[in-house]
Amino acid sequence: MEILVCVKRVPDTADAEVALRPDGRGIREEDLAFGINEWDNYAVEEAIRLKEKHGGAVTVATIGPAESEDVLRRCLAMGADDAVMIDEASFRGADPYGIARGLAGLARRKAYDLVLAGALAGDDGYGMTGPVLAGYLGWPHATLVTSIEVEGKKIAVARELEGGLEEILAVELPAVLTIQTGINEPRYVSIMGIRKVRSKDIPVLAPADIGVGAGEVGENANLLRSLGLSTPPAGAEAVMLKGAPAEVAQRILDIVKERGGVA
Amino acid sequence: MEPFREVFWNIPDHAIFYSLAAVATGVFLYGLYRRYRLWTAGWPEKRGRSFDWKLVAGRVFANASIFRGDPVGGVTHILIMWGFIVLFLGTVMSTIDHWLVSYLTGDLYLAYAFVLDIAGVALMAGVALAYLRRYVLKSGKMVTVIRDHVVLILIFFVSLTGFMVEGLRLRAAPPLWSEPSPVGQWIASVSALDVPGALLAHRIWWWIHSIASLSLIAWFPFSKFIHVFAAPVNLVYEGMESSAFLTLEEREALGSDFSARQRIMMDACTQCNRCTVVCPSAAAGEPLSPRAAVDEAGSFVRRAGGFGLFPKRPPAEPPKRGTAVGPEAAWLCTTCGHCRIECPSAISPMDIIREVRTARVESGENVPDNLQEMLESVYKFKNPWQGAKGKRMDWAAGLDIPVFADGAKETRCFYVGCTFAYDERLQEVPRSAAAIFAAAGYRYGVLGKEEVCCSEFVRGAGEDGLFFELAGQNIDAFERHGVEEIVTPCPHGMHTFANEYRRMAPGAAARRVLHVSQALEEILRGGALGLEDRGERAVTYHDPCFLGRRSGVYDAPRNVLRSIPGVRLIEMKRSRERSLCCGGGGGRMWVEASAGEKMGEVRAREAAETGADIIVTACPFCFTNIDDGVKTAGHEGRVIVKDLVELVAECLPGRDGA
Amino acid sequence: MAKVFVLVEHRRGSIREATFECVTLARELQTAAGLEPAAVVIGSGVAPFAETLAAYLPETIVVDDPSLEHFRFETYAAVLRDLIERETPLLVIAPHSAFGMELVPRLSAELARPCATDCVAVGMDGGALAATRSVYNGKIDERLAFAPAGGYFATVRAGSYAPADPAGTGAIRAHACPAPPAAWRTEHRGYRETAAGAVDITQAPLLLAIGRGIKDAENIPKAQALADRLGAVLACSRPVVDKKWLGKERQVGTSGRTVKPKVYLALGISGAFQHIAGIKGPGVFIAVNRDPKAPVFRAADFGVVEDMFKIIDALAEKLGAK
């Protein structure tokens, strides 16, 4: 089974201060830690497990700045066979449609059976790249996948729905799937492992290599245009309880008792 | 007639004996060769050339370290070892006498015979004591398996048959002089045999004795007797300081198994179990026995190398080093180093265990989830707590702390450490340090956001690549800012900077590394700060493993405590080099055992038993684990945990004692 | 006049709540931009749903066909392509849910009509449609405009709009299902419950919910002990389940359970909408997070900026003292 996995390098912002750049068009990146998008990590692991079980090869690809190479090396160390990068310059500022267009071009270069992507990216959270890519390729797709069973030329996947429910979908190959977290437990990649793949060649493809013409992607070709970023008001709604932990704890208990009638 | 002894008296078949002896010697030499090959198949560590004669001599000849804490064990070993050596030398002497120059005559012979008799008695007494110790006194908490019985019984049997031969000889042909062999004489006197009977019995026993002795010789290198060679070699190694790490590339090129030294360690081990007796994990009831780990690793290496009297073909696919020690056990070691100082042969089970971890981390197989997460965090965030880089200086909020990157021109770096920087409770420690430094006019700069994890536990967990990477970043930062001295409140950082970075960068060795307790000792000398009395307090001090055992700092923190007015220091039962680990080292902070009590609880209980009001420690992990232990073991309200630095800062003039 | 379509999401015999949130948005756009709202109900035997929707919007379009029994991208997209081409709505909105995420982005690409996903607001900006999206873990808002096209799509984050109340009676109109293609490439095979387990967080009056802030599996017992002392049931956010620290049955949120406790005490939860969307009802929501900018404080009634472990310890102490 030939599998292409699309990955993205994103900043970790859950526990960090996110500040806007002075121009208001992006965030300040200096103090943020970057790494593979959480959902993509599961996707890469899943691809490798499929390969280990059914044979074939896994290629990981990204469209992103030069630093994204680290993310690709990490994927190679996990067990991906090949990695490719698409020269980011012409994709700078591209919306998910532009990115999907580039990835579709890449997916056409080889007879892939399966293209995997994260269900969404932790930074901009569109959740579009996978299904839009499927649209450009004209392949069937399934989003939010939490399990994959191969059945010959078909696969059976579980899609996560709301409320602890899943639906089972049979999908013909080739197909595009977007992977939801928790589908597996991604393995640890040691630096030694990363070093072992350090000499592995990661080709950088130009737009022309993937059949994308000049001006077809990038900021100006976008279907979605940013009007600017802003910081939402913090804690606008909540009444903040202040004081030493013991005092706060007492307030919490009071509220619990008053409103919950317990404790 | 002058006293002498005729070799081969009453034994006509010399040729048979010599052939057997040749075979035994051949097997012996072959075995030694095989061991040698087994050892040298390991990768070489980079070590200095000088070594510590005193250490080797004291331990090898006087068994100094075996007596420690177990005098019976010491006596047992001395008896067997010296009995053995004397009998061996006796054999050599008589061989020289027989073949080269005849000199064993007259008084010399009498003395010789006497000494040999005594040696035989010593040997048998040693074996008897060994059994007494194992089964009656139980002083060593030994684990005995069949091979141990075989060894002991064979030794006993060889001496016993030796005495039989002697006694029967004296019975069959009493010499003209009175032979000073009390045991032989006694056997001769109680024997009821007539002369022809004694002659026959002598011949039979002579052969039994010879065959037993030759078997022992042949079996020697294949048994735990090999420690006779391996232990001294290992002690020689012990004195030769490790000078540099192998780079990842070198390590990879050299193959993936254990180092030569580690292999020697495995063969030097006699399973005496001292390590397990002091192991904090084992003491807490967790499924780790350093002794068993060394044993398992030894079997692994022998299996992988096809070692044996009849060599086996080594398995086609080399077995995975990650499996050399039990799946769970390998993650339980806290690298506290207690086993290492306890081992008479300077075996370091934790090094062997760490080596197993490196293989697991490399393959990603069998790495506990939490540990994996910690490593991912160090990789991504440069600290184990998933703390954002932008928050590394949160502890300094509202304080005026000189940061190198902002232009501080200092040669001393105050390395805060991840846990002190990100744990909100522990942020009080660097804040306190800053207050003391300010009061003392003690100059320093901090790396601020450039500071990354010292990675002690990353290395402890076996992720060497990540360790090198992060260590490299810290080393670069130290160099970039011209740091000549490092002061840190974190013993893990201290140990790593002082003992590990040295092996990576030539410049690092020149940098002075101090734990903050040592800096405080300097600052407080002569009552400099005028610390104020905040009332009578009984405190007990918990020696962090990485400050004490691993870095040799025991007195500085105690001196600091003594210079705080009103503080009375009570020592715990286990303190200084025998301090009990809190359970936080070597990555154990992130690994949970399937069974057993928490080490932090055990230690909290010991500390509480002293009746102290405050448990003082000087390490973020010790703090966390013991504080946790105090809470879970129900000592809350009776004793509190504090860092040494906080205790000092509270007594600064003008501060109110919290 | 230009139309705005609301795609009705329904599953296993009932309309999903999120639909009515989209209805609210459609009504807002009717007021703000003069768009004419219509509901689009696709399915098999969905006449009752159309009846329901008719009570909310002036127009309801029904596509009823046995082949549409279970939602699938292929079948629904075929219907919508046909419908959109004929009716040319200016905007099509749907919930940003497993339904919306599967259906809308790809359809938008195929029709070359731009789509903004996961919007927290959609409105007019200088005469053109614009969407607001919440990015970087809810710490930043982004305003988006659409490149000019024949029409647009938007999927709406759950909880961004209050569910609408019925108002008036609208017309119901049937639209024929287009002829199916020679073969489908996907097939619906059924549903599967994943959150079955012994605990039922949905009925608990008091929930203590922990998020990724719990850091370590080792800390779970601490939280469990506190929950026990509080008389609360322990719940959690998704990462805690993904890491297998707690069972799926304890997960609150869109892909977990929807809860309606009297008191919801969240510790170390950032407040992702997928989580918040699972907390319903009039109860009190107290959030503890050490990050003052955490979006959870925008959803909570009471907030505490503090290390959750300090609060756990303080609570345990207070409870122990009693």
Ligand SMILES: Cc1cc2nc3c(=O)[nH]c(=O)nc-3n(C[C@H](O)[C@H](O)[C@H](O)COP(=O)(O)OP(=O)(O)OC[C@H]3O[C@@H](n4cnc5c(N)ncnc54)[C@H](O)[C@@H]3O)c2cc1C
């Ligand atoms: C289709 C889909 C469905 C989903 N369904 C769900 C769902 O049903 N339920 C759900 O929960 N999520 C769901 N998610 C995931 C959701 O997007 C978030 O990723 C998730 O809710 C984040 O969980 P968290 O808040 O626990 O973790 P994080 O976002 O990582 O936040 C952790 C928070 O803890 C705080 N913190 C850390 N340490 C401490 C400390 N010591 N003291 C105090 N605070 C601390 C941090 O400041 C941070 O705000 C879904 C995602 C998708 C794509």
